[in-house]
Amino acid sequence: MQKNDITEMVISSLRQILSEQDPEFLTDGLNESTRLFGRGSLLDSLAMVSLIVDIEQRLKEKLNIHITIADERAMSMERSPFRTVESLADYIQLLVEEKSKDV
Template structure:
């Protein structure tokens, strides 16, 4: 899966969550998901993570964003949509290699 496609899915998923919460925000690759500047509270982050995982599952990619690996990284993959896309990119590639 191409990086821009991953970002597309992330933007769409996060935007849908923003809409459901009546946030006047539009997601782009610099949108902060976790941290002080984020509009998401902890429950919001939990929701977005679950949504993203299930979106990728719809595309037949099984990813886990809350694995030991993700949680223990020095630079949290949840900082922005862009860093998250990188992190998902790694898992998607692993997925594709297994399939081959």
């Protein structure tokens, strides 16, 4: 799976979660640098949980790959992978590549 595809998946999922949070929210401006967590982010902690679960389910449904995104490594990284769309997409790509090697 290419980085672009993963980024698109993250943005699509983010769009869905934000729409559920606020149907009036305009999601056109979402891109790689959109902040997910921390100061200036769009998501509260509960929405962040929903985003991660939704992405995991999309990967399972589309690629039949099961990964746990919020694993111990992600939680202990000096620079959190949950900062932006791009950092999350990078981390998911790493997990997907590792999973593919296992199979």
